[in-house]
Amino acid sequence: MTDAPVTSRRPYLLRAMHEWITDNTQTPHIVVDAGVQGVKVPPQHVKDGRIILNISLNAAQGLSLGNETLSFRARFGGVSQNIVVPIPAIIGIYARESGQGMIFGDNDGPVGTPETPPPSPPSAPPSPAGPRKSHLKVVK
Numbered sequence: 001m002t003d004a005p006v007t008s009r010r011p012y013l014l015r016a017m018h019e020w021i022t023d024n025t026q027t028p029h030i031v032v033d034a035g036v037q038g039v040k041v042p043p044q045h046v047k048d049g050r051i052i053l054n055i056s057l058n059a060a061q062g063l064s065l066g067n068e069t070l071s072f073r074a075r076f077g078g079v080s081q082n083i084v085v086p087i088p089a090i091i092g093i094y095a096r097e098s099g100q101g102m103i104f105g106d107n108d109g110p111v112g113t114p115e116t117p118p119p120s121p122p123s124a125p126p127s128p129a130g131p132r133k134s135h136l137k138v139v140k
Contacts, residue, residue: 010087010104011067017093017102018055018065026095027056030070036089038069042076050091053083 014030021028030053032039034046041051053074055063060072060083070085094101 007067008087010090011065013102013104014070014087014090014093015065021093021095021101022057024095026097027054027059028093029054029096030085030093031091032085033089033091036086038084038086039089040082040084042081045076053085054096055093 018028032041032051032053033049034041034043034051035049041053045051054060055070055072057063060074063072064070066087068087070083070087070090072083073080074083075081090104092101092103
């Protein structure tokens with residue numbers, strides 16, 4: 001057995017979901033974190049740091065779903081633009097018509113990478129029957 005690095009699952013899941021959505025005659029859209037380094041999208045279409053892109057075969061000309069990046073040409077406001085999205089910047093993929101799809105977690109790393117569960121919040125002691133009086137005082 002070798003200790004070669006194992007690739008991320010995300011590009012494979014992305015390609016599989018794209019194929020499944022397309023095979024079911026629906027329109028695949030991706031949600032992209034536009035703040036990730038290497039993302040090249042029209043900034044005027046970014047809302048709250050995210051952009052939703054139609055990656056259907058009709059809308060995305062020359063679509064390439066690689067292991068490192070997703071790229072294609074698309075028209076925005078009648079102007080053709082090159083779009084480049086590093087795979088880690090893709091938050092999810094879904095079908096526009098049904099909303100069915102997949103959201104990617106922060107730990108979509110290599111298979112076999114142990115996923116660390118989120119830390120559980122510290123348990124608060126049970127509160128007495130009534131609200132506690134504040135120890136703060138009003139200073140004038």
